[in-house]
Amino acid sequence: LVAGRGYSDGERRVAGSGYREGSPQNGARSPGCAGPPFRFLQVQKVGAGGSVGLVRLQRPEALNALCEGLMAEMRRALDTFEADGQVGAIVITGSEKAFAAGADIKEMQNKTFQECYGGGFLAGWDCIATIRKPTIAAVNGFALGGGCELAMMCDIIYAGEKAQFGQPEILLGTIPGAGGTQRLTRAVGKSLAMEMVLTGERISAAEAKAAGLVSKVFPTDKLLDAAIGCAEKIAANSKLVAAMAKESVNAAFETTLTEGNRTEKRLFYATFATVSTGLAVGAQGEWGCGPPQPILCYQNDRKEGMTAFVEKRKANFTDS
Amino acid sequence: MAAWLRALLRRRVQKVGAGGSVGLVRLQRPEALNALCEGLMAEMRRALDTFEADGQVGAIVITGSEKAFAAGADIKEMQNKTFQECYGGGFLAGWDCIATIRKPTIAAVNGFALGGGCELAMMCDIIYAGEKAQFGQPEILLGTIPGAGGTQRLTRAVGKSLAMEMVLTGERISAAEAKAAGLVSKVFPTDKLLDAAIGCAEKIAANSKLVAAMAKESVNAAFETTLTEGNRTEKRLFYATFATVSTGLAVGAQGEWGCGPPQPILCYQNDRKEGMTAFVEKRKANFTDS
Numbered sequence: 001l002v003a004g005r006g007y008s009d010g011e012r013r014v015a016g017s018g019y020r021e022g023s024p025q026n027g028a029r030s031p032g033c034a035g036p037p038f039r040f041l042q043v044q045k046v047g048a049g050g051s052v053g054l055v056r057l058q059r060p061e062a063l064n065a066l067c068e069g070l071m072a073e074m075r076r077a078l079d080t081f082e083a084d085g086q087v088g089a090i091v092i093t094g095s096e097k098a099f100a101a102g103a104d105i106k107e108m109q110n111k112t113f114q115e116c117y118g119g120g121f122l123a124g125w126d127c128i129a130t131i132r133k134p135t136i137a138a139v140n141g142f143a144l145g146g147g148c149e150l151a152m153m154c155d156i157i158y159a160g161e162k163a164q165f166g167q168p169e170i171l172l173g174t175i176p177g178a179g180g181t182q183r184l185t186r187a188v189g190k191s192l193a194m195e196m197v198l199t200g201e202r203i204s205a206a207e208a209k210a211a212g213l214v215s216k217v218f219p220t221d222k223l224l225d226a227a228i229g230c231a232e233k234i235a236a237n238s239k240l241v242a243a244m245a246k247e248s249v250n251a252a253f254e255t256t257l258t259e260g261n262r263t264e265k266r267l268f269y270a271t272f273a274t275v276s277t278g279l280a281v282g283a284q285g286e287w288g289c290g291p292p293q294p295i296l297c298y299q300n301d302r303k304e305g306m307t308a309f310v311e312k313r314k315a316n317f318t319d320s
Numbered sequence: 321m322a323a324w325l326r327a328l329l330r331r332r333v334q335k336v337g338a339g340g341s342v343g344l345v346r347l348q349r350p351e352a353l354n355a356l357c358e359g360l361m362a363e364m365r366r367a368l369d370t371f372e373a374d375g376q377v378g379a380i381v382i383t384g385s386e387k388a389f390a391a392g393a394d395i396k397e398m399q400n401k402t403f404q405e406c407y408g409g410g411f412l413a414g415w416d417c418i419a420t421i422r423k424p425t426i427a428a429v430n431g432f433a434l435g436g437g438c439e440l441a442m443m444c445d446i447i448y449a450g451e452k453a454q455f456g457q458p459e460i461l462l463g464t465i466p467g468a469g470g471t472q473r474l475t476r477a478v479g480k481s482l483a484m485e486m487v488l489t490g491e492r493i494s495a496a497e498a499k500a501a502g503l504v505s506k507v508f509p510t511d512k513l514l515d516a517a518i519g520c521a522e523k524i525a526a527n528s529k530l531v532a533a534m535a536k537e538s539v540n541a542a543f544e545t546t547l548t549e550g551n552r553t554e555k556r557l558f559y560a561t562f563a564t565v566s567t568g569l570a571v572g573a574q575g576e577w578g579c580g581p582p583q584p585i586l587c588y589q590n591d592r593k594e595g596m597t598a599f600v601e602k603r604k605a606n607f608t609d610s
């Protein structure tokens with residue numbers, strides 16, 4: 001139970017996991033997440049049937065500034081959710097005050113060019129961008145610099161009313177280094193992106209929605225519930241097909257419209273792939289009696305989805 | 321062909337607007353909320369080819385009913401298709417007819433534009449929406465993904481977050497949201513929508529068809545290449561609008577040369593020259609689509 005802010009229905013609380021606010025030393029251990037306890041994150045499964053992976057940044061003394069340790073834990077948490085057959089979508093959030101106020105400047109302060117280039121500084125941050133399951137950034141408070149870039153790596157951004165987005169790297173004598181100039185410009189257009197990147201100034205949640213950076217804005221205390229609700233809806237669909245849908249949308253940023261349409265069509269055709277013939281005694285219940293017979297199994301979600309639509313019943317996806 | 325069928329077809333596909341300059345295609349499959357079946361799309365290709373070849377038509381409006389522009393592709397048709405049938409038969413490949421047409425197209429969307437219906441609207445150059453229009457890509461709820469450009473055109477129109485949300489949840493947006501997000505350019509009351517779209521088409525059709533096709537090609541290049549290359553493409557097309565002022569005999573062509581022996585003269589034989597000259601001379605331009 002989130003302290004003082006319980007989810008609106010009992011289903012959202014993972015039984016017995018006692019979600020804890022408080023100091024990182026609590027080391028909240030996520031069910032099913034192996035390895036040492038997280039120091040900078042709270043990681044747990046929430047939502048209907050534990051279908052939503054929740055990662056909460058928890059480094060309050062630094063307004064969730066993204067240090068190497070935090071990002072290493074982020075990679076571990078995301079890899080775990082990626083491999084978990086129960087998790088259909090992932091929500092990344094921070095505190096009410098800050099999603100993430102930037103990269104850790106003390107860590108970066110004395111780096112040399114040689115250390116950056118040779119060490120591939122920030123390269124590991126791409127973990128959020130390469131994950132195949134859908135991701136939603138639930139942003140309350142500050143999402144600045146690396147924090148804004150982290151949110152923009154996610155597929156969907158929901159913002160709380162008081163959220164602020166910005167790329168203030170110029171004020172530190174540097175530039176965004178984790179995709180800020182690329183994703184911000186594609187989201188909000190040239191003029192606003194140039195203004196933000198060159199002045200370091202922030203925009204509000206309302207401005208971010210008007211500009212197309214975030215798709216919805218919620219009251220601060222309703223934001224996380226809303227993001228988990230969206231993730232539940234996504235997780236209710238076929239995970240296989242959701243990954244294909246996400247890949248297709250992302251192709252829009254990688255190639256021409258004509259080539260993107262080709263990519264989409266290839267993925268679309270693939271959703272029709274392989275209706276399997278074979279023995280299916282007992283698989284669907286109604287075939288439980290009599291000798292095994294070769295039959296068509298609805299072994300793929302596209303066929304199941306369309307058939308359910310035609311038969312006016314709920315689809316029963318199997319992520320295949 | 322039976323007279324009733326001719327009448328039916330006339331209502332679905334007709335020329336409207338000043339001087340019959342606007343081709344109107346109205347989807348009319350009410351029992352299926354205009355779901356796009358192969359037969360409908362074959363007729364669409366035929367109607368568009370006819371308008372493309374018609375020298376009188378300068379712009380095309382595609383619309384549906386008040387309740388639905390098109391509520392999707394025909395699911396019963398798709399339900400039992402295999403991958404082999406799709407790939408081998410190039411399923412949906414013929415739908416590109418709207419995207420490849422050279423004359424300007426306007427989608428006038430009232431009601432539902434979902435799945436293939438939304439993709440059809442987005443293939444058009446301009447989208448006008450009625451107040452109650454709804455746009456969505458609900459294919460994920462059927463266990464598939466958009467297959468006619470939805471993930472590509474929607475993302476380019478409304479940005480990543482909203483496109484991902486729509487494609488992954490299947491949820492719809494309203495006409496007002498679509499306008500705020502950049503998917504549609506104008507919203508009208510339901511009963512005024514078609515008139516407004518035809519009015520816009522008339523304005524487009526009043527210009528040079530030749531130059532309008534070049535303008536449309538140029539805008540579309542913005543989605544196909546880098547800014548630098550797109551600017552090159554635009555410049556080449558721009559220069560082309562200055563092409564070929566013809567010298568030659570022009571007795572009688574412009575009226576005022578009707579007397580006297582033929583003399584070599586400069587003819588205003590292209591629309592760019594005519595357009596700029598008309599502007600300078602403070603008169604209406606008389607385009608000849610050349």
